[in-house]
Every structure is written in structure tokens, then in C-alpha cells.
Amino acid sequence: MVYARIGTRLARGFLLLSSAAAAALAACLPARADWVPTQPVRIVVPYAAGGGADIVVRRVGERAKDVLGQPVVVENRPGAGTAIGAMAVQNSAPDGHTLLLATSTTLAVNPNLQRRLTYAPEKFVPVAGLQSLPFMLNVSKDSPVKSLQELHAYAVAHPGRLNYGTLGQGSSNHVLGGLLGQRAAPGVMPIHYQSAGPAILALMRGDIHVYFDGISTSIPRLASGDLRGLAVTGKQRVRAAPAIPTVAEAGYPELGLTIWYGLVAPPGTPASIVQKLNSVFNQVLAQEAIVHSMQADGTEPLVLSPGQFGELIREDREVWGDAIRSLQIRLD
Incomplete structure (x- = not known):
């Protein structure tokens, strides 16, 4: 059951926070000296420049260069639902100089949506978490709805009249909207957009009624x-x-799906390289300026060991898989 799986995930989250605290303490210790980069470290971002993933990688990479002793170069390779960037890294040398900015979409959602992926998610080597990001369910300022309970009552009273915005078939907010329709807002229908900008404008105009937006872009619009x-x-x-x-708290734990950003390496990357990179990025995530900047956006640093990050990826693949199967969403 999706609800049971998500409930288990929420419970494990508290254990994860404890583990993250331990990892943060370990991040303050000197990094292992087994490996030192001999050239710039390239991070491939499978999204266009200027988005949330791109911004956080550049922010963290700028500080990581001081610890690594080499520049951190961000290369944007968008397209094909993150597959272009993922393939570029999967085929790179496993020498620590090329990493992929991995997201829940790349490693947890896509494997459950697509029958034929051009990359192998399970072959990437987990390196480090970066950021944990919840969604916020938003309505326009003029909406009569002021809570999830009121949204439920409105949906029941106005059958077939509610819709929600998505970023396309199989997107995270498409899945969340589908779960919303299973219980919290019966009959809510998806309206697909190609990017977040038009979806937000449609919400503000009242063309759509609700929208699950990333927390960091929701905060300033609420303010x-x-x-x-x-x-x-x-x-x-x-x-x-x-x-x-x-x-x-609102009574709908089945909507408790979040996303994350992290770093993974090409298949075959040695453990000594992974451990050094993990230590470096965890040191950066523990810096006060990084913590404060993320919390101001409504997000949190995701400080994990490589093993903990690998477990999060596996767990999220199951959680999103349960949700996607319950909605019978499939992309060929």
C-alpha cells in the first residue's frame, strides 16, 4: 500500500535526521588523503541553467573548490527527462573528476515511469547528498480555500470542477496531484505545462486551482x-x-513525498575517491552560510554518508514506485 510505505518512510526520516547529525559531525574531521583531484571537478547538471538544482550546485561548488584545491565546473546538459546528462556521466571515466547532479527524478521517479531508460540508475555510485526539498501545495490569493480540509469540502461540493497544474506526464507534481485526487480532492484533473513559470502564472490568474510547487520558489510568492x-x-x-x-498534520500523510538533490559518480569509481568527495561536500554543507541560505529557502542540507545516500535512493525508488503504480502512470 502507498500509504503504509509513505508512513514507513516518514518514520525512517527521524532516524535519517539522527544519522545526518552524525555525518555532519564527521564532516568536521579532516578529509581522507587517499585521493586528490589533479584537474577541475566537473558537475553535470541535467537541467537548464538558473533552476533550483543549478543554483544549489553552483553555490556549493563555489565553496567546495577551496577544500578540493581545484575549480568546480558546472556543466548544464538538459534534455530527455535528465537522460542526456545522466548518460554523459555514466560514460565518463570513474576518476572522481566528473559527477552528476542527481535528483529524485533521475534515480527514483524515471525508473518507475519508463520502460526503456537510456541510462542505468542502479549503476551510479552514491557520493553525497546536497539538499532535501519538500513541495508546497498552493492556491491563488483569491481562492476561497484556506486549508486542505476546505479543499476536500470544496471538491466534494463541486464535482469535476477542480484542476491542478503539473510539469507534464509523470512529473513529481503530476504524481502528487494524482494522490491528491485519490482522497483529499476527489475528481481533481491535471492541466499539463511545459515549465513552472506558466503553471505559476496560471495559478495566480485562477486558470488552475491548486499546484504543488517547489518550496524554494513558493516562499517568496507567499511573502x-x-x-x-x-x-x-x-x-x-x-x-x-x-x-x-x-x-x-492536515490529515493526509499519503501526500508526504519530497525530492532531493545529490551527487553520484560514474560506475566503478573507487571507494577512496568517493569517501574523499563525500567528506569535502559534507564539510561545505556544514558551513553556516550554506545552512542559513538553504533554510531561508525552506530547504535543508542533506548531510549523508555514501551508504546513507544509497539507502535513501533505494527507499525513494520504492516509495515513488508505489505511488506511480497506484495511479497507473506509465511513459513508453
């Missing part, structure tokens, strides 16, 4: 009064919007 947040999908309320309840 400006353009949107109203109903709930966040994380395990805990976000520091930047403490008045917004979690979906579990």
Missing part, C-alpha cells in the same frame, strides 16, 4: 501575498513558513 500555502509535504514544518502545516 509577497501572490499565493496562499495550504500544506508542505515534508516531515516537519519549514522554518521559512512555520504557520503552514505539514500534509500529515
Whole structure:
């Protein structure tokens, strides 16, 4: 059952926080000297420049160069649902000089959606987490709905009249919207957009009724009064919007799906290289400026060992898989 799986995931989240705290302490220790980069470290981002993933990688990479002793170069390779960037890294030399900015989409969602992937998600070597990002369920400032409970009541009273925005078939907010329709908002229908900008504008105009947006782009729109947040999908309320309840607090834990950003290496990358890179990036994530900048966006640093990150990837693949199968979404 999807609900049982998500409930287990939420419970494991508290253990993960404890593990992350231990990893953060370990990050303060000197990095292993088994391997030292001899050229710039390239991080391939499978998205266009300027998005949330791109911004966090550049922010972290700028500080990582001081620890690595080599520049960190960000290379944007968008397209094919992150497959172009993933393939580029999968075929790179496993020498520590090329990494992939991996997301839940690349390693957890896509394997459950597509019958024929051009890359092998299970072959990448987990290196380090970067950031944990919940979604926020938003409505326009003029919406009569002020809570998830009111959204449920409105959907029941107006059958077939509610819709939600997505970023295309199989996108994270398409899956979340589908789960919303299973219980919290019966009959809600998807309206697909090619990017977040048009979807947000449609929400603000009232062309769509609800939209699961990334937390970091929701926060400033809430502050400006353009949107109203109903709930966040994380395990805990976000520091930047403490008045917004979690979906579990609102009575709908099945909507508790989040995404993450992290770094993975090509297949066959030696453990000594992975450990050194993990130590370097965990040191950066523990820096006060990085912690504060992420928390201001409503996100949290994801400080994990390579093993913990690998477990998160496997667990998320199961969680998203359960949700996708329950909605019978499949892309050929």
C-alpha cells in the first residue's frame, strides 16, 4: 500500500535526521588523503541553467573548490527527462573528476515511469547528498480555500470542477496531484505545462486551482501575498513558513513525498575517491552560510554518508514506485 510505505518512510526520516547529525559531525574531521583531484571537478547538471538544482550546485561548488584545491565546473546538459546528462556521466571515466547532479527524478521517479531508460540508475555510485526539498501545495490569493480540509469540502461540493497544474506526464507534481485526487480532492484533473513559470502564472490568474510547487520558489510568492500555502509535504514544518502545516498534520500523510538533490559518480569509481568527495561536500554543507541560505529557502542540507545516500535512493525508488503504480502512470 502507498500509504503504509509513505508512513514507513516518514518514520525512517527521524532516524535519517539522527544519522545526518552524525555525518555532519564527521564532516568536521579532516578529509581522507587517499585521493586528490589533479584537474577541475566537473558537475553535470541535467537541467537548464538558473533552476533550483543549478543554483544549489553552483553555490556549493563555489565553496567546495577551496577544500578540493581545484575549480568546480558546472556543466548544464538538459534534455530527455535528465537522460542526456545522466548518460554523459555514466560514460565518463570513474576518476572522481566528473559527477552528476542527481535528483529524485533521475534515480527514483524515471525508473518507475519508463520502460526503456537510456541510462542505468542502479549503476551510479552514491557520493553525497546536497539538499532535501519538500513541495508546497498552493492556491491563488483569491481562492476561497484556506486549508486542505476546505479543499476536500470544496471538491466534494463541486464535482469535476477542480484542476491542478503539473510539469507534464509523470512529473513529481503530476504524481502528487494524482494522490491528491485519490482522497483529499476527489475528481481533481491535471492541466499539463511545459515549465513552472506558466503553471505559476496560471495559478495566480485562477486558470488552475491548486499546484504543488517547489518550496524554494513558493516562499517568496507567499511573502509577497501572490499565493496562499495550504500544506508542505515534508516531515516537519519549514522554518521559512512555520504557520503552514505539514500534509500529515492536515490529515493526509499519503501526500508526504519530497525530492532531493545529490551527487553520484560514474560506475566503478573507487571507494577512496568517493569517501574523499563525500567528506569535502559534507564539510561545505556544514558551513553556516550554506545552512542559513538553504533554510531561508525552506530547504535543508542533506548531510549523508555514501551508504546513507544509497539507502535513501533505494527507499525513494520504492516509495515513488508505489505511488506511480497506484495511479497507473506509465511513459513508453
